[in-house]
Amino acid sequence: MEYRHLGRAGVKVSTISLGSWLTYGESTEEKIASDCIHRAYESGINFFDTANAYNRGQAEQVVGRALSDYKRDSYVLATKVFFPMGEGPNDRGLSRKHIMEQCNASLKRLGTDYIDLYQCHRYDPETPIDEVLRALDDLITQGKILYAGVSEWSVTNIADAVYTARELNLDKIVSNQPIYNMLNRYIEKDIIPLSEREGIGQVVFSPLAQGVLTGKYKPGQQPESNTRAANNKINNFMKDLLDDKTLSAVQELQKFANEGGYKLSQLALAWILRQKNISSTIIGASSPEQVEENVKAADIKLSDSDLERIDSILEGVVRY
Numbered sequence: 001m002e003y004r005h006l007g008r009a010g011v012k013v014s015t016i017s018l019g020s021w022l023t024y025g026e027s028t029e030e031k032i033a034s035d036c037i038h039r040a041y042e043s044g045i046n047f048f049d050t051a052n053a054y055n056r057g058q059a060e061q062v063v064g065r066a067l068s069d070y071k072r073d074s075y076v077l078a079t080k081v082f083f084p085m086g087e088g089p090n091d092r093g094l095s096r097k098h099i100m101e102q103c104n105a106s107l108k109r110l111g112t113d114y115i116d117l118y119q120c121h122r123y124d125p126e127t128p129i130d131e132v133l134r135a136l137d138d139l140i141t142q143g144k145i146l147y148a149g150v151s152e153w154s155v156t157n158i159a160d161a162v163y164t165a166r167e168l169n170l171d172k173i174v175s176n177q178p179i180y181n182m183l184n185r186y187i188e189k190d191i192i193p194l195s196e197r198e199g200i201g202q203v204v205f206s207p208l209a210q211g212v213l214t215g216k217y218k219p220g221q222q223p224e225s226n227t228r229a230a231n232n233k234i235n236n237f238m239k240d241l242l243d244d245k246t247l248s249a250v251q252e253l254q255k256f257a258n259e260g261g262y263k264l265s266q267l268a269l270a271w272i273l274r275q276k277n278i279s280s281t282i283i284g285a286s287s288p289e290q291v292e293e294n295v296k297a298a299d300i301k302l303s304d305s306d307l308e309r310i311d312s313i314l315e316g317v318v319r320y
Contacts, residue, residue, distance in 0.1 A: 001044030001298055006076075006200025006279050007174040009147055016298055017047035017207060018291065019282040020059040030062050031239075032287065037066040039288035043295045047076045049177075049203070049282050050110075051121055054100055057109050070114060071227055078203075079106050080151060082121035094124035096135040103210070114141055118145035119177055123157045129164050137170040146237035149175035149203070155190035162198045170248050172199060175219035175279060180204035182213060182242055182253070182310065184319045192277045201279030204272060206284075212241045213268040215254040219244040221233050246317045253313055262300060269297035274307060 003012040018040040018237060020033070037048065046120040047195060050063045067075060081102045084092040093096065103118060118139065120132065122249065136148040150158065150173055165172040176189045176195060180202065195202060208214055250264075272281045285291045302310075312317075 001295070002273075004279050005201065005203030005205075006117070006147065007062040007117060009174040009194070009201075011076060011147065013047035014045045015205075015278070015280055016045060016269065016295055017049055017203065017280045017282045018045055019284050020048075020050040020063055021054055021205070021284060026121075030065075033062050034066040035288045036285045036291050037063065038069070039291045040285075040295070041067075041070060041075065045295065045310075046074065046293075047078070047203075047280055049078045049205075051080035051083075051119075052080065052085055052106050052109075053080070053121065056085065057105070060106055060109040064112065065172045068111055077110065077112065078117035078119060078149070079110065079115055080119040080121040081205040082124065092128045094120055094132045094135075096131050098282075099132070099135040100139070103144055103275070107144065111306060114143055115145045117147045117149050119151050119174060119175070120153070121151050123150070123153045129160050130168060133161060133168065133170045134167050136166075137172075140171045147171075149173050149176045149177065151177035152179070153191070155194055155319075158191065158198075158200065159194060162194075171317075175201050176280075177203045177204050177205060179206045180272065180275075180281075181207050181209045181210050182268055183246065183317065186320055188276075189320060196277050202277050203280045203282065204278065205282045207281045208265055208268050209241055209270050212246070212250060213253070213264060215248075215250055215264045215280070217242060217247055219247040240319070249314050249317045253310065256313065260300070263293065265294065266297040266300060269294060270300035270302050271307070271310060273298065274302050293296070 001013045004015055006013050018037065041310045048063060048067060050059050081099055082094060085102060090097050106115065139145045141146065148171060153176060161173055176191065178191065180187055219239060253267065254264045257264040269281060272278055
């Protein structure tokens with residue numbers, strides 16, 4: 001396993017990390033989830049990502065219980081704040097009140113004294129950026145969080161956070177968590193150049209485009225009823241990737257992966273690790289075997305010509 005700095009911060013994280021969205025605390029039984037976390041840790045993954053909103057706190061509880069088997073200083077734990085955690089007007093967003101209260105609640109659910117990386121799950125247009133940054137800075141001063149990050153913020157939002165922190169002499173954000181994969185590369189235009197300049201690392205999610213980059217969806221065929229693509233509650237990030245042109249290109253990628261002797265999912269992960277400004281890519285898993293399979297992607301070394309061939313195959317279907 002390779003370890004990289006989280007942006008310009010001193011802490012190092014495994015290039016492949018384990019997330020818990022759509023799985024732990026809901027669709028995956030806790031025993032299986034715990035087995036996945038244990039297998040990930042034993043495979044060299046030291047970076048685990050969750051959020052308070054994942055099944056209203058249950059995912060944090062599952063992750064916390066599983067990681068309690070290990071020394072706290074041997075792994076990097078990340079969670080998030082923003083989405084509703086109650087019905088009240090202050091039970092959501094990035095107000096100082098919500099950030100402080102939810103950080104304390106996350107600490108209890110995770111069963112830990114501190115969170116390594118606390119991330120703003122989305123941008124809050126209703127709260128001044130200085131209020132958000134001051135709250136995060138205070139949590140760092142209190143030792144409740146070590147680093148602050150954001151997720152799915154626009155380049156303008158990230159720039160505002162960078163310059164405001166600099167002006168007010170506050171701790172700055174060290175990471176951004178965007179969707180990023182072979183098919184969805186919107187961060188390449190503006191966000192990555194800004195992040196490289198300001199020392200912000202990308203911790204990307206949906207590296208397999210919610211299953212599209214496993215090759216299981218075929219052009220001209222309707223998704224099977226038990227697949228993610230057929231579930232309108234969880235397929236938001238993949239709906240526009242299911243056209244025949246895109247799926248045909250994915251089948252060509254499958255052939256390329258076969259030539260190299262690995263799975264398409266492994267190729268998709270290895271591709272991300274060759275891109276600029278990537279600190280880690282978050283995988284999801286519903287079995288320990290799936291964790292093992294994905295971890296092997298860290299050993300695949302793609303050449304410049306491999307990257308050129310991939311771009312040629314995907315010409316006309318990449319979303320920027």
